[in-house]
Amino acid sequence: MDIAPYLLLATLEGLVQASVLMLTALGLSLVFGVMRVVNVAHGEFYMLGAVGAWLCATLIPGHPAISFAVALIVAPLIVGLLAALADRAILQRINYNPEATIVSTIGISYIIQQLTLMTFGPDARAVDPPFYYNIRFPWFGYSSYKFFIIGVAVALVATLWLLMKHSKMGLLMRATQYDRETALNFGIPVGRVYSAVFAFGAMMAAVAGVLVVPNSQAHYLMGHDPLLMSFIVVIVGGLGSIPGTIAAAVLIGLSDGLLSVFFSPTLAKIASTLLVALVLVFKPQGLFGKAGRI
Amino acid sequence: MTIPNKKLFALCLVVLALLFMAQFVLSNYLVLALTRILILAIFAMGYNMLMGYTGLLSLGHAMFFAAGLYAAGLANYYGGVSLPIAFVIGILGGGVLAFVIGLLALRTQTVSFMIVTLMFAQVAYLLTLYFSNVTGGDQGLTLPTASRSFSLFGLAVDLTSPMVRFNIALTLFAVVLIGLFAVTQGPLGRLFVAVRENINRTEMLGFDTYRIRLLAFTISGAISGLAGALYGLMFGFIGSSFAEFRSSIEVLLFTLVGGPGTLLGPLVGTGVMTMLIDRLSGMTSAYLIVVGVLLIVINLWFPKGILGTIRDRWVPWLK
Numbered sequence: 349m350d351i352a353p354y355l356l357l358a359t360l361e362g363l364v365q366a367s368v369l370m371l372t373a374l375g376l377s378l379v380f381g382v383m384r385v386v387n388v389a390h391g392e393f394y395m396l397g398a399v400g401a402w403l404c405a406t407l408i409p410g411h412p413a414i415s416f417a418v419a420l421i422v423a424p425l426i427v428g429l430l431a432a433l434a435d436r437a438i439l440q441r442i443n444y445n446p447e448a449t450i451v452s453t454i455g456i457s458y459i460i461q462q463l464t465l466m467t468f469g470p471d472a473r474a475v476d477p478p479f480y481y482n483i484r485f486p487w488f489g490y491s492s493y494k495f496f497i498i499g500v501a502v503a504l505v506a507t508l509w510l511l512m513k514h515s516k517m518g519l520l521m522r523a524t525q526y527d528r529e530t531a532l533n534f535g536i537p538v539g540r541v542y543s544a545v546f547a548f549g550a551m552m553a554a555v556a557g558v559l560v561v562p563n564s565q566a567h568y569l570m571g572h573d574p575l576l577m578s579f580i581v582v583i584v585g586g587l588g589s590i591p592g593t594i595a596a597a598v599l600i601g602l603s604d605g606l607l608s609v610f611f612s613p614t615l616a617k618i619a620s621t622l623l624v625a626l627v628l629v630f631k632p633q634g635l636f637g638k639a640g641r642i
Numbered sequence: 643m644t645i646p647n648k649k650l651f652a653l654c655l656v657v658l659a660l661l662f663m664a665q666f667v668l669s670n671y672l673v674l675a676l677t678r679i680l681i682l683a684i685f686a687m688g689y690n691m692l693m694g695y696t697g698l699l700s701l702g703h704a705m706f707f708a709a710g711l712y713a714a715g716l717a718n719y720y721g722g723v724s725l726p727i728a729f730v731i732g733i734l735g736g737g738v739l740a741f742v743i744g745l746l747a748l749r750t751q752t753v754s755f756m757i758v759t760l761m762f763a764q765v766a767y768l769l770t771l772y773f774s775n776v777t778g779g780d781q782g783l784t785l786p787t788a789s790r791s792f793s794l795f796g797l798a799v800d801l802t803s804p805m806v807r808f809n810i811a812l813t814l815f816a817v818v819l820i821g822l823f824a825v826t827q828g829p830l831g832r833l834f835v836a837v838r839e840n841i842n843r844t845e846m847l848g849f850d851t852y853r854i855r856l857l858a859f860t861i862s863g864a865i866s867g868l869a870g871a872l873y874g875l876m877f878g879f880i881g882s883s884f885a886e887f888r889s890s891i892e893v894l895l896f897t898l899v900g901g902p903g904t905l906l907g908p909l910v911g912t913g914v915m916t917m918l919i920d921r922l923s924g925m926t927s928a929y930l931i932v933v934g935v936l937l938i939v940i941n942l943w944f945p946k947g948i949l950g951t952i953r954d955r956w957v958p959w960l961k
Contacts, residue, residue: 451894459938621761624761
């Protein structure tokens, strides 16, 4: 048996997973970086993106590409709005106390999850990909849609990077992250920046959810794994550091892909979870860089 | 020996007496429900000692409950160990695991600590699934019929009788309650509270806070293991669902509802919440939504819980 095709397949799967993970984890990292809080409901925003894509696919007739394009814009907007509301109604009132925020976002995550169960139902539902085209490799055919996921993820991350570095909004975010009190003194509306950041982070998760759904399925519990994986990526990459998060997403996505192909997926998850716990204990600033510690 | 906080001690005795009387009044179904509440309240008391008194919020206590459950259950299932010894093995299982995890996790604080405990608990849960040929995984294991009864000091005990189960649970609940009364109302308890209120100042006064926290963590884990072992052996079933993240959240919720840092709070919280969840899960499969709403509401408006609010308003000795 030749090992090369397996290796290629595992690498491709790993890259697809890494790009989805990169989007989800960057959302989590952004929220932590600027607001210093951990959002446990992040996985539910991802799930809502996926369910939104399914909803668009059922409501909008015609070619799947049309409903997919609509979902890619509408679902994140609605999720972002929801997140901003949650920030205003709950997080702002507990003053972003780190521990209370975790407990509250666990509550938010249960509410979103169970409301989805009550409306969307307990079944997993599939969505047609916007286009079918198989790229032929010598050993196997590979869906071009998966390459599309990688492309969109890279483009979005590049956009985020440019926004953070060169836009007014990015400047406000970085100022708030750097020193909240001073930013407030200079007239930056820190409260509104927080809401925007929380919404923006949730939107990134929702985009990832929309992207992933033609490849897997929408299900009300699907947010659990991406949440844990994003935790892992964000912690290994150094909390709040964008380049660290990107590097860690690629590393962990790839290694998870490889380990899952050659060993059991549960074992892969055990290994990476344990790695994270130990990184947090012994090297809380993350494996790359020197971003803030929790 | 003088007893500190005599009023609270008297209240504990009254509560225990009322619980004992309850078995003569309540229907069989309610006695069974109360048995479950007592065991889960032991778990919540163990959690409360760490979270309420020492101020360490762990998101992974299901792993200690499960450690007790599996240590006791597997020793009985595979080793054929008699129930009382399996029970002691369960307590040790929870305590030893807590000591080892505590050594690592206590190097971190606040949010890091929450995530580290969550991650370790997730590893423990995945391990129970990974070794499902031993643990039975999701399906779990049912203990053999021979393990439904045992004799202790010549006394035959039949675990299929609801009254026997209730009285065993009540006895152990009483032991843990009085034990925790001694710990939390005495000098050691004051140290725990000192760590919660101001860890740096406690350090400055010459106490080794790492050791204090490790002690609290280990006791808390051992009590959680005790509750797990009791649950598994009494109902004759062990399964990985007890190790899920949801169990960690439930014990946190029980403590938050009852009042963190109050001795009887966990009993109140567990009672209220299990009755509520039982009622709701009969009506809808989405009963967890109530858990979610309560987590937020308590956090926003009642961060001190039921007994904590009563203590602050009217009864200062209720701690």
